[in-house]
Amino acid sequence: MSAQKIVVIGGSAAGPKAAARARRLDAEAEVTLLQKAPELSMASCGYPYYIGGDFDERDSLLATPTGVVRDPAFFAAAKGVNAKVNTEVTAIDRENRTVSGIDLGSGETSTVEYDKLILCTGANPRRPPIPGIDLDGVCSLSEMRDADRLRGLVDAGRVKNAVIVGGGLIGIEVCEALTKSGMNVSVVEMLSQLLTFLDWEMAKLVEKHVASKGVTVHTDNGVAEFLGEGGKLTGVRLKDGTTVPCELAVVSIGVVPNADLARDAGLAIGSFGGVTVDEYMRTSDPNIYAAGDCVEINHRITGKKVFAPYGDLANLEARVAADNMVLGDARTFPGTVNSGICKVFDLSAGATGLSERRARDEGFEVVTATNASLDRPGFMGARLLVSKMVADARTGRILGFQCVGPGEVNRQLAEAAMAVMNGNTVLDVNTADLPYAPPFSLAIDHFITTAHILDNKMCGRMTGIGNAEVKARLDNGEKPFILDVRAPGEFEAMRLNVGETLIPLGALRNAQDKLPVDKDAEIIAFCKISMRGYEAQRILEARGWTNVKVMEGGIMAWPFHVDMGR
Structure with missing residues (x-):
């Protein structure tokens, strides 16, 4: 033969x-x-x-x-x-x-x-029919020659201003590369957030971090025209009329x-x-x-x-x-759960499975939990992680997981991806036997802790509220009682400044006179990561308050402005 x-x-x-x-x-x-x-x-x-x-x-x-x-x-x-x-x-x-x-x-x-x-x-990279897209200075990043060209521009040091069109994985990675080279970088994203595989409030943490590196971020906007003189790019005009001067534009809006x-x-x-x-x-x-x-x-x-x-x-x-x-037909490929991760300066961001938004669109009855906590003990150089777990409210099956932070994001996503692929439930993860030693993780791993929070919510022990919902309600003029149960030093160093009342957790049992007289009044408790916020809820409910919520993730997961050093 x-x-x-x-x-x-x-x-x-x-x-x-x-x-x-x-x-x-x-x-x-x-x-x-x-x-x-x-x-x-x-x-x-x-x-x-x-x-x-x-x-x-x-x-x-x-x-x-x-x-x-x-x-x-x-x-x-x-x-x-x-x-x-x-x-x-x-x-x-x-x-x-x-x-x-x-x-x-x-x-x-x-x-x-x-x-x-x-x-x-x-x-192939998407190349939208935008006027001026053929100008010298407008490029994409899909081939080796594109990488060669951009590296050459970085090494030459002649480009002062650059625009990244698209806030997805590649766009954010190129944003970091060009910012590190000393360019003034702007990111333009037509949707309301960067990294659309994340839910909005998680993506806003990334946006906040990107902006802290000197990058100008334009969301809810798009490119109307690439501007040029003599065939060379000189700027980008956005949909809202803003003009951003630049000599380089990298179009990264997917493939x-x-x-x-x-x-x-x-x-x-x-x-x-x-x-x-x-x-x-x-x-x-x-x-x-x-x-x-x-x-x-x-x-x-x-x-x-x-x-x-x-x-x-x-x-x-x-x-x-x-x-x-x-x-012959010896193997099958079962498909994907869309696991992805990227580096965002000294932050990492990734997701696996379905976001809350996507899960709801697919018809699932969804329950979620947000967890802000450390990736390892403080004495081993702990770093922050903010995670969101998405589950089917009827079965407890974990549908998705998102994680953002300077900590060991990849480990959390790898654990979550296996749980999602295996159809594990929140209860399965509650007692998962994962490797532990102080250089690598907490005794109860961050991923398991996130499942514990979600279990508490599903069992009715904890009533959570997302930070985006809290902000929206405050912006709409609602006035829930915002209870900060951190220590005074923490409060002075960093605060939301949304009319919150400081009552440290250790003083809460003896501070009923500072709380709403109406036991049905809405109280939203939080701390740095909201572990103490949850304890505050349990204390207050035991003393008769009936409408206590925990702002999940605490101040560390708050994606909006925070007042520092007061």
Whole structure:
């Protein structure tokens, strides 16, 4: 029997993984990898950190852990894969099982036969039809050459003002990179918040931190026009009429699946414009598979198709596709819970599963808890974490988790992602056996503590209220009794200044004369993180007050202005 011919189109993340995996599983297979760009296996998620000077060796983005660049010679020698770069595939002939391509250097055309084909064509950056978008100085960040150009501008030091269009993952990471280089940076986001995978109040913590680094943030706004002179960018005019001077604008408003080849070949395309695949990563043609940013996959909670362009998923999908191309239908890919994380200066922000907003949109009856607490003991250099857990009120199943802070966010999200994927409930997490030692976590891990708070709410022991709701009600002229139960020193150092009354927790039992006479009056208690706020609620309820709420997360989760040093 002749060797199986496997062709892989696309050489960024999914393509090289599929090619190498297929060759490992079938040592006799003829594996050909076709890549339009001049580079292979680029660590594209590392582009912002290269631009920002976290490392200087460009080839680090293309190299193995031992420093060997993954070029065609490497793939031939180490992987047994025939990799061709600067080769654009122009058509797929499904009937004859061939792909046609062109060498972008020589113009020479060629045809390659396949028994099995996998599409790993990735995604393209969104490029809206905004006047002036073709001006010199307007760019995106999707290819190695984009990273090279931006790093060159950073190194030259000639750009003084930059605008980031879009406040998503890449936009925020590029914002940090350019700010670190000394540029004056503005971020323009047409929605009401940055990082839309977070709920609004969590995203506002991120926005507050970004602004503290000298970045100007424009939310609820968009770009109306890129302004220029002599073909060069000079500024950006926003929807509200504001003009922001700049010599550089990085458009980062998301990506769309690069599915043109699949569409032209008559393969099924989904509602997001991505290639339709089944659980085996197989397309509507049984001899063609697809993986990475060009496909749509299942969401593990909703069961709906989603577009999830993440580098880790691309590699996982490609591994499953390669297994099935070589071994038959041996593996399945169950889908995603949309786990994501990013670095925001000295803060981290991430989420897994459904946000509260998305869960409600999907028809879930939702209950949430916000927890502000430390990632490890104070004597081990504790750092703050603010988290939000989202659960199904009827079953207790954890639907999502968000975390923001300078602490060990990644650990919390990893724990949460496994809980969400496994369908764990709040009660399951309440007694989870997680590793503990003071250098790494608290004795009761932050993630478990968040579940404890939510359990208290679900059992009726704690009545919580979100900080955004408190602020909205105060802005509307409502006058609940705001009770701050911190110590006087804490109060003087940092306060909300919303008419709160200070009664330290230790004095609360003997301070009934300072509280509302009406036992049905609404009292909202808080402290630094609201553990003492919860204790205050229990004390007051035991003494007859019937309408006591805890402002979840306390002052550390308050995303609005705080008065300091009073």
